[in-house]
Amino acid sequence: MYLRNAWYVACTPDEIAAGPLGRTICGDRIVLFRAEGGNVSALEDFCPHRGAPLSLGTVREDGRIVCGYHGLVMGGDGKCVGMPGQRVRPTIKSYPALERYGFVWVWPGEKSLADPSKLHHLAWAESPAQRHAEKAWVWWVAYRKPHRAGAGRTSTCTKGPCAGVAP
Numbered sequence: 001m002y003l004r005n006a007w008y009v010a011c012t013p014d015e016i017a018a019g020p021l022g023r024t025i026c027g028d029r030i031v032l033f034r035a036e037g038g039n040v041s042a043l044e045d046f047c048p049h050r051g052a053p054l055s056l057g058t059v060r061e062d063g064r065i066v067c068g069y070h071g072l073v074m075g076g077d078g079k080c081v082g083m084p085g086q087r088v089r090p091t092i093k094s095y096p097a098l099e100r101y102g103f104v105w106v107w108p109g110e111k112s113l114a115d116p117s118k119l120h121h122l123a124w125a126e127s128p129a130q131r132h133a134e135k136a137w138v139w140w141v142a143y144r145k146p147h148r149a150g151a152g153r154t155s156t157c158t159k160g161p162c163a164g165v166a167p
């Protein structure tokens with residue numbers, strides 16, 4: 001049982017820069033991509049033709065996602081706009097999505113309740129110093145062990161709270 005009427009972090013914007021991304025949120029398989037106008041779109045990760053994951057497809061220059069199996073084309077609103085050899089235009093489930101605080105957020109619950117103002121204000125995410133500290137922490141977790149063993153990093157951080165921390 002999931003608390004569905006809430007905003008969930010789905011990914012960071014760079015994770016959808018090169019193509020669609022599949023994620024499971026509250027048990028739902030969701031594909032995230034940059035749709036028309038550069039807006040983030042979150043759709044059911046299920047092609048209505050034969051069920052292939054849309055996250056294995058590609059995103060066209062116009063922001064429409066193309067199924068990698070037979071070429072069904074889906075808009076960011078979940079409406080099919082093209083299917084080679086067929087006249088049907090099925091629709092799949094779409095999810096409210098937004099970008100804020102350096103993350104892509106998805107609302108897996110009731111669409112009518114998806115209010116962006118319900119997203120908690122994350123002051124730390126708007127502070128350049130805090131963001132730098134966060135990146136430093138990620139760096140520390142990812143690299144400390146190899147450095148202890150004498151491998152890897154050769155430079156020292158030069159800005160933010162971790163300035164001067166040696167490798």
Ligand code: FES
Pocket residue numbers: 047048049050051052067068069070071072
């Ligand atoms: S399964 Fe997607 S187009 Fe056929």
